[in-house]
Amino acid sequence: MNPRTTYLLGGVFLAMLVLVALAVFWGPATPEQGRYVFPTWHGSTAVDANPADSVVRVRIERSEPATETIEFVREGEGGSWRVQAPFVTPADNFSVGSMVRAIVEARREDDRDVTGSVTSLGLDKPVATVTLTDANGTERPLKVGRTLPGATTQQAAVESSDRAGKPVIVAKRDIADIFKPLSALRDRALVASTETDIDFFELGDGKKGPVSLRKKDGRWRYVAPDLGPADTGDSSAQNQPGAPGDVGSILREIVALRVEQAGEKAGDRNDFVADAVKDAAEHGLDSAKGRVLRLKVERAETVKVEGGTSEAKVKTVTLLVGLDKKAEIKPEGKDAGGPWAGYPAMVEGSASVARVPAKPVEALLKLLDGPDMLRDRALTRLSAEPDVIEIRNGLGSFELIRPSAGTWQVWKADAKAPLAADSGAVASLIEAFRKERVSFVEGDPKAKEKELDLDRPADKQVSVTFRVAGVLADGSKPEEKKEGAVAKPKIREAKPDAVIVFGKRMGEEVAAKRVWGDDSALVKAGKGLLDTAEQGALAYLEKKLPPLAASTADLAGDALAVAVTQAEGAVELAREAKDKPWAFSQPADRKTIPVGTDAAKNLIAALNSLPVRRWIAEQPNAAQLEQFGLAKPRLSVSVTLPGKEGKKENAGVEFGSDIADKGEVYARVSGNDRVFATDKAALVPLQGPLEDRVPFAAMDPKKVAHLKVTGDRKSTRLNSSHANISYAVFCLK
Secondary structure (H helix, E strand, O other): OOOHHHHHHHHHHEEEEEEEHHHHHOOOOOOHHHOEHHHHHOOOOOOOHHHHEEEEEEEEOOOOOOOOEEEEEOOOOOEEEEEEEEEOOOEEEHHHHHHHHHHHOOOOOOOOOOOOOOOOOOOOOOOOOEEEEEOOOEEEEEEEEEEEEEOOEEEEEEEEEHHHHOEEEEHHHHHHHOOHHHHHOOEOOOOOOOHEEEEEEEEOOOOOOOOOEEEEEEEEEEOOOOOEEEEEOOOOOOOOOOOOOHHHHHHHHOOOOOOOOOOOOOOOEEEEEOOOOOHHHHHOOOOOOEEEEEEEEEEEEEEEEEOOEEEEEEEEEEEEEEOOOOEEEOOOOOOOOOOOOEEEEEEEOOEEEEEEHHHHHHHHHHHHOOOHHOOOOEOOOOOOOOOOEEEEOOOOOEEEEEOOOOEEEEEOOOOOOOOOOHHHHHHHHHHHHHHHHHHEEOOHHHHHHOOOOHHHHHHHHHHEEEEEEEEEEOOHHHHHHHOOOOOOEOOOOOOOEEEOOOEEEEEOEEEEEEEEEEEEEEEEEEEHHHHHOOOOOHHHHHOOOOOOOOOOOOOHHHHOOEEEEEOOOEEEEEEEOOOOEEEEEOOOOHHHEEEEOOOOHHHHHHOOOOOOOOOOOEEOOOHHHHHHHHOOOOOEEEEEOOOOOOOOOOEEEEEEEEEOOEEEEEEOOOOOOHHHHHHHHHHHHHHHHHHOOOOOOOOHHHEEEEEEOOOOOHHHHOOOOOEEEEEEEEEEO
């Protein structure tokens, strides 16, 4: 082929490629894009782009279901919608947003060309014209013609600004929201949409109140009257049957002050009663002419500001409820439901009256009649689990401390090291204080404190203090810590989360002063809580005996002697070394009797595993030892060990009197003052026989060839067919 021809053909091919590229770039929309009623709105390649978000104004001019013009505006892109015309009122963000999205996303039903004149399609006098305006001010109108006959689903011809003079067919259901009654697109929440939005509320009716509460730092408290913290409904404080409510229940009632039905369908009740109201008295909403409940609420709102960013602000809404105009509605029809009661209500500053259900209104009236019904009746309210508990009573003071990621410890006053705590006992203490509900002591606080013995000096009080996050992190360096040393954790000096000071007993109750941070109240609680607070450190010690001997961990393996002493005397086993056999060393008449193979081992194991049911006394005096039966123990078991440097060491336990009706006995470790209660049944293996109970343990039964038994049948109580039994004689093979 001629080179010139080759170059010419190559140039033509390149020109065709350029034309194709230009056609793709500048050409008509893709088939899918071309199906949209507004195709130019869907030309963006951004995956997350949502054209409906750019719409800030919607104007609907329609002749169905009635001739009217409705206008919605939004506070910037992504802001809240409101009705601008025929009057100003909040709109339902979800409903209006769904309507806008449906219009923007509407597609032609099929690819058929639309036939018929503009008049036959109803586009010369459209049943609705919708104009969408974006943030740049660009308007995109959409004309909607009459419903077309003959289709299996209702259809309509529409003409958009993107397709001027070129109408398309759409399914009527895709644009049905355009024809909804305005009431269906209004915001039904009159005060707040959710409880979490509300930070303050105030009630009054002109004669009663105000009753107001505010949330600060996550906790609700009274503003007026000044009744201190309010019950948040936290599950850590258990409500008793018939107990007053909590703030959460009232917030739910406030949110329930909303329009329940908006008359979306023919025959439905419409709780939007009237708009553009000039005389509020006609609806019982003029406080000068009737009883009106006034509910003021401050709620958090997120609004869009210049630049598209979000900003949080507080909005104040006041709802007026006409208490003299309660409406009783009895629906008609088989499926109409039961009777309904409601009150007229109006947001102050608007001219729109709605009906709200009676139940939440009457719940608010109960609070107005009894302002103290929301007072926090928990004795102890904690935001989290405490890690420091200080107990002060007639036995002294001590602290229960849980270091970071550690277990509970008992720290006595001036102690150089902690004692292991019983985590179950500490948990029971916390639970008892958390679940206790109180009643309040009314009257002059100073006079009542003196009357109820709550004004005593701190060292004369019974008190329990709780701290959450009270343990400071250990900032010391590893090289600064001495090996084996246990330093007491440092405690935050800030005010404790809760302090409970106990006063006078009053029958089944006890007076107490409840202090939560800066809040203080005089209350009455169950007397059992004072009994708990009066327990000493022993009640919280780990219920486990410490090692009986410091010189060894293997008590049974290293023991050289074991002695069991009772009222009738002592029985002692001994061995020359730990690898030698055991023998009786006392009493003398047992020295020839062999000792059971595992007798010493089992006895020491039983001694080492004695259960501690509870600690009884730390340092009992002589009278107490006499009472416990430990001045002269009825049973003592001791073990002799080699000790260090050849100095023998003794370890053991002494047992005293029975504890009536509990199946327990008093006991203490030899050389230790602390007395504990252990199971009476635990003494059985300590008092069992130590001799070898098998007389022919070394005999091999397989080698027995002959057995002869003789004796007196009366003494042996054998079957009458046996004659005499005296001894068993074995003849071995």
